Amino acid sequence: MLLGYHLLWSTTANVVGSAEQAEALQEYIVSNNLFLGGAVNPRDNDLKITSEGDNLVFNGFKNFNTGGVVSDLTVLEGVLEGTADHIFTVVRTQQPGIQFAHNWDNVGLRLTESGSIKIDNVTVPWTDALGWDPKTKRPDPAYLGVPYASLLLPTYVPPTPSSINLIPLLPFNLCSSAKTPGTNTLLASIQLVFSNFYLGIAQGALDYAAAYTRKNTRAWPYGGDNKDTPLEEFYVLERYGNFHAHLAAADALADRAGAAASRLYATWNYSHNGRDNRGELPARERGVFAELVASVKVVTTDTGLRVTSGVFEVTGSKATAAKVGLDRYWRDVRTHTLHDPVAYKNRELGRYVLLDEVPEPTWYT
Template identity: 35%
Template sequence: MKHSGTETDEALPPWHAQVEAVTRGLAATAIARDQAGGTATVERNLLRRSGLLALSIPTGSGGSGADWQSVLDVVRRFAQVDSSMAHLFAFHHLLLATTRLFGHATQWQPWLEQTVAQRWFWGNALNPLDKGSIATPSSATPEGSYTFSGRKSFCSGASDSDMLLASAFDVKGRLLIGVVPTSRQGITILDDWDNMGQRQTDSGTVVFDNVTVTPSELLTDPGPLSTPFACLRPLLAQLILANIYLGLGEGALREARDFTLKSARPWIASPATSTNEDLYVLGHYGDFWLALEGARALTERAASAFDNAWQRETALTEAERGRVAIAVAAAKVATTRAGLDVANGMFEVTGARATTAALRLDRYWRNLRVHTLHDPVDYKVRELGDWALNERLPKPTFYS
């Protein structure tokens, strides 16, 4: 898939038709669903039927075998019209990747195969910053089982999911991550997500009440952030966010352009006879395009670096992983800034009529503002400064 948003001069990927069909379906209802909030069950089922939930799964497990740059292109395409569904789609693939990075092939291979066969949608209840859930050794068989109890916040996509990535801390403070069916006894998903943006990500609370997690469901071999290859997980998460932000910025620019060409009027002091010839308006569009073009180039470079690192698997070194982290951090900062600038500045070129609630053009800014607070961008800039000045690579955490 061509990364500039058009595919006229390259061979289209085999999933192109499905991506465009889903995109049209999401766009048709995006405004109404942004207002309604809640779980987008119809749209989630649209993704299930499309086969795109198997996009990142290797062909040997029945999936499409797409590289990460291709998966992220689809995330970005969805985000142009509906960033909530782009978020859920992307996190589904992130969670599948997590099982491959933190777990053993005897675990993740059957999960991937069942995801294809059963059209599973994966949900998230990991959130390593939230220590509100406790893992206690269980007397249940098999030996080595745990029970998870407590609450997890920011559990994107847990509602209407089939499988759940859950985490809890044991008495020694060790993070344990398990893969369990969402329907398992003791799991309650609360309908308490009502934020101003990302309205249909269902990023609310999951409650665990003595939920049994067996040894075969725990991702302990090699475990979280245990090797340079396992430490690619946070970089994939950050790269997903960058592509969502870039898609939102591109979607905002597209909406602004359409409105400017069709409905905007030149200001009374402007010598231009139409808004699209006003020099100030042209200047704004030049700034928008330049910011997004730079962010796009950095994001695509980071995706290419990530794919190369992914292919290295267990041979990946700390230094190689660190250089990918720098590329991803640069993309994250650039897309954050560009996206917010365009989503805010678009009203300078569309005018007062564009603020009507019927269009809900503010959803681009609201979605970006909520999502870009996922982790402070200032700390990404600090990491880049430490690299530029001291040549120190970022230390792996769940956010870097």
């Protein structure tokens, strides 16, 4: 999970920054072997930003952060004072103004340190705001006013339903408008990262349960077709086979979406045949890709929850003991799948199937 977020944050400038910013971020991270975390929650305007001359100053809180505690760089997101614009920036984690509460006490994802964070007078230069013109202090439409930008992070969007806008994030900033039609997009890409979380956790649960069944589960003596071991029992074999089939199908769908993402980024990028063609990505193509990712999110959510809870049916009551630890898989999947309601992904896909509508970019599509 931490690696997924790191890879996402570290390549953001490739999608929403200038070619110079993208090169600078990659060089900065790779040369210094840096790890990225993030404190981003666009639903809450609890981190305020003030513009002070050539600098931006962040103050406030975030209820959640992921990977920040163990990171070298932390992605911040807040609202610019007097506007509805969200600005993103990447800052050094080890500084007095970044204060972690270490209060993550949820049922799952206990090792992610995803608790709250206080931001106290963290200052960054306007020149580090990706996608923004430091002179006009406005987003650059060449990078943020195109469908391509909404592939990755939250976005800035003018109040026109047909426009799509997104702001970057480098060792430094980003922005996005809050409540206008077609506003903020939290990438298709991050949803694909989430889907692979669920897939990996569910596969881990199945492998762990299978090892437990082979070693510890006892055959049921009152089934009418008694077997010497659970490895011969029909319903145990049937359940494991069914779980495996659904995971294999989900894995294939996730790989298909991953391959589509690779093709898309290879075709549209800041240095395609020596030029930046990101602004030429059609909105329709972006939308069709988003629906493929939404399908993966739905399938991996359903399969992840089903497998991580269902393995108890084939391991037995003793497998519920805390020392066994089989429950951690369900707890992790259950916790993260509540990040954004999957029911809305189903509705979105329904509109795509029945009405041929691709989703309008938002913070979560």
